[in-house]
Amino acid sequence: MSVVVTTVARFILPFMQLFGFYVLTGTEGPGGGFQGGVILASSFILYAITFGEGVDERWLKALKSFGLWIYAGVGTLTVFYSLFRAEFLNYSATFLSLIVPHPVARGILIADVIEVGIGMAVFASFVSMFFDVVARGDGSG
Amino acid sequence: MGALIEHLPVLAVAVSLLGSFTVVLTSLYTRKAGYPLSLSVTFIQLVMAVAILMNINSGGAISYWLGGWRPPWGIEYRVDILGAYVLVIVTLFSFLATVYARKTVEKEIDPEKQPYFYTLWLLLVSGMAGVAVTGDLFNLFVFLEIASLATYALIAMAGKRALIASFNYLVLGAVGISFYLLGTAFLYAATGTLNMLDARALLTLIYDSRIVQLSFVFYFIGLAMKMALFPFHVWQPNAYEHSPSAVTVIISTALAKVNAYALFRLIFSVYTVKFFQNYGTIFELTAIVASAGIIAGSVLAIMERSLKKMLAYSSVANVGYIVLSFTLGKWGVYAAAAHLLNHSLMKAALFMVAGGFIYRLGIRRIDELEGLGRAMPLSSAAFAMAAVSMIGIPPSAGFVTKLFILLASLDTGRFVFIAVMIASSLLSLVYFWRVIEILYMKGHRERMDELPASMLYPALIMGVLSILAGILWFFSIDILDEIVIALGVV
């Protein structure tokens, strides 16, 4: 890659990632897991294009499934943790009641955790999609 | 709240969702975990579904507020007797298809991709389970789409021609689901709610509104595309023919029923019979389309030479039965509800055996089946029993449906459907008996190994059940009674 691209990339990457992380936790602000994940993924793709480095497929797989696990797992956990008193995805009823006493605040906190999970999954999906389509010219997609 | 049983609807969906992510996780270490995980997850779901059904038998519906948000603003999962019944059908056939899947997947799918196969498989199952439990129109769309997207990918896994079949399915399926969304938009514009129960109440005032009528038409077109009702069936035969055997089994039994159930739900729980009394033309049209589908599906099946495609066309005809039953009053509901299960029983056995012939011998064409009746007696027996049931010979499962539909058309005084039903059962005699004749009465083959146990026994059980169901239905007719009462069709 040309110097211009590498320089610009080097300059812009931290900002992209910072913005990505900001957008990622979008419960009380703009954005959300999906958007944040996409921004992070695009920063990673930019990095991969510029510096030509690949990524281990296994990590992406792990991220993908783990992110989704967080999403569905927390939802299920709310049910079990509250001994079947709270509903699926009813975040205010989760654990951490000692740390964050106020239920609404607790709900927001857990929702952010979920957003992070979604972000991880989206990030991994987009990156692996990129590598599938572009990087691997021959295989079976 | 406070009891596990209240949470079962959502857990039945969540467990396979979690399972599907777990399969991906485990695939980092081993490729063998997919099958046992899927098997246990679908079994747990089956147990949950049966528990729900048992519980609902004794009292009303389970209403579940997702995330604690009160409907109609939050998403409500609402399982009444019909939903529980469909959930049992979905989980039962998912479980059986999973049992069946093992050997065919080992043979048909690239080892590297087998974990993905089971991931998508469980995603498909959770989508279908979600449709059965949800009480929200938009949520239903999401679950249908989850199931459909998983299906597209699963079909494509067979490679080669399956890619094209899958793409055709994708285009028509996506257009269909978009029509569903369009219907939702119109309904939302008219009522301002997405909750089925709420919409039902609000619609009572505006049955005459053109927007409401139009929304039903869009719903109908969209779901007709998804479930391959006659003029929209073009994607289906190829998709069934080229997809992996296990996928054919699950989509022909569970997924097709889920789509039919969505229409069932819309007609009887959202729009209600009163709407159609005010606006009878649409019911007449529906009945005509369904009848055309019954006849056309049967005729196309007669012309078909490939076994799986022939069965696919027979499915087109049978979807016609279900949709026709919707328009035939109380007995029609009996027929439709019974046929959701009956058709799955029969088609499961038929597709399992058809897939088994491909697995063991690579045979796809009907005229190559010569002599298999004595070469593989048990598999052929399963096929023959299910085929006899499809024809509607008493006392099989198919006969029960036929009887209910005939009673329904007598009851509503629409005698033309008697002729349609009888014509269709005679046509199905032609195309199914052709197969039976070739299996048993033609050619000779040496005795060969039966299918592997994991493929044979599900097929055999389904075959026997498709005969016995005809009798068993009359012992468990309470479920049908309760469905009719719950839907308020009298």
Added chain:
Amino acid sequence: MEPAFALLVPFIGSLLILITGRYPDLRDTISVITAVISFLVILNISGSSLNSESVLFNIAPGIDFAFKADPLGLVFALTSSSLWILVSIYSIGYMRTLKEHAQTRFFFCFAMSLFSAFGIAFAKNLITFYIFYELLTIFTYPLVAHEESEEARSAGRRYLAYLIPSGASLLAATLITYWLTGTTDFTPGGFILGDPEIVKLVFILFLLGSAKSAFMPLHSWLPTAMVAPAPVSALLHAVAVVKAGVFGVIRIVYYVYGVDLMKELDLGVLLGIVAAFTVVMANILAIGETNLKRRIAYSTMNQLSFIILAASLLHPYGFLASVMHIPFHGYMKITLFLCAGAIAAIAGKHEVHQLDGLGKSLKFTFGAFTVGAIGMSGLPPVAGFISKWFVVLTGNIWAIAVILIASILDVVYLFPIVRNGFFRDGGGSYNELGGFLNRYMIVPLSITALFSIILFMMPGLMHISDLASMAMQEVWGNELP
């Protein structure tokens, strides 16, 4: 004992046959034992628990899946079950002599066919009747197409092509009846009511639904089905299938429509014309037929339509004639078929002109054949005379004329076989009682021939005449002449 037991026995028996398929001796023993037990159960029912019912479950409001052992049904059941014993012994000999394939399937379907026949006999209402009617079609198909040649397959196809649509017609008629009356239970004297035009239409549907009784023009499945092995032909054409057809006609005429309604709507005349036409035409066709079994098949059509004709007279004696002719014809016709099968198995002869001189060596076979031929022609001292005499007693001049013509034609095409067999030369000589297996065939056919004569002298055997007159009283009540 409840009638459901009579169904349970052959059902369990057939499953046992399927399981023990690998051990032919055990399987064949079970087959015979099942036949014997069924017969004893049915005999017990006819003696001790007449009119007992067993209700299994409810199908729809007003329709139960139920059985009732009424006199008419018992006559049919007794005929079938008693003949089944002999035929199952016979078929062991026949199948083993010819080393047929797929014997397990054969015996299984055989037992299931009898199961269905008992179901038809004991059905309490039209729906139950219909269910077993269809089952009978399905389970006799593998028997018809047993040979697995192209000819057999095409015969099988034709068999289904006639009988399944006919079954659909029966179903439609049944449901319309249900719609009209809210019940389908057979009632002596009839229960159907409604608009005369609809009722007439339903009768036509019922008639189309009785294609099993092989009246013209719905007869052509019967001669082609003759490609089946001889025991099957015997079963089909003397016991289960065609008798189920005529039994159904009697049921519908007397237990659904009733004498009064039939007279009022002139449906008896319609039925009589169809039957009379078949009686004469079948005999004329039989004269031109050269294949022995097919010739006998035409004779079957003639005799079946005789039963329908007698029933259509709507006269107590006519009813009696038709009911009594079910067992009588069963015994006589099965004798003829078993003889034809024995000739085919022992001498390998199928055509009529090949039979010259065979009577000299196959003495028992041709002796039995002679008895059957006499019975067919309605001459004493064979049972066929009794039923024809009852028709004469009704005094209906047209019916008597038809029967006379038919009997003369019967003589024309059956007696030359007897004459040529005994008095012409040629044909070679065979050892009739030579092989062990041959006796399995000769003994049953001798017994049926014997019983054809015994039934003439003692029509009360197995309660047959009692049951028939009880049925007559049921239908006519106190208005008997």
Added chain:
Amino acid sequence: MLLHGVMGVVDILGYYNYWGFVILLAIGLYGALACENLFKKMVGLSIFQTAIFLLFISIADVGTFETLGLKSGTAPIFWEEIHEYRYVNPVPHVLVLTGIVVAAATLAVGLALIIRIYREYGTLNEEELRWEL
């Protein structure tokens, strides 16, 4: 009479977003079903789905057309005009968000299939591919 006609035209024009919806819907449906190139089919499908999203957004704007109909609701979601509450219903927006995700997923699966079909057969023409089935 003339005024009536003018007002009619204004009324019709006032529904411009609905007209957009109808036109896009027709274009998209035609593209998805009639185009021979598989890729164009996917494009058509996307247009079709977008049209529906447009409809959702349009119906979210509650109470606009009582006046002239040319104004569309914007954030803030609630505000008070002279004598009526005007607001934009947020639910359809949420639905559209979900719908977009679903549509994107469909598109992704479709494109993945197209790539594999192209690798397998070297063509994306539907007529040519039909012979393969």
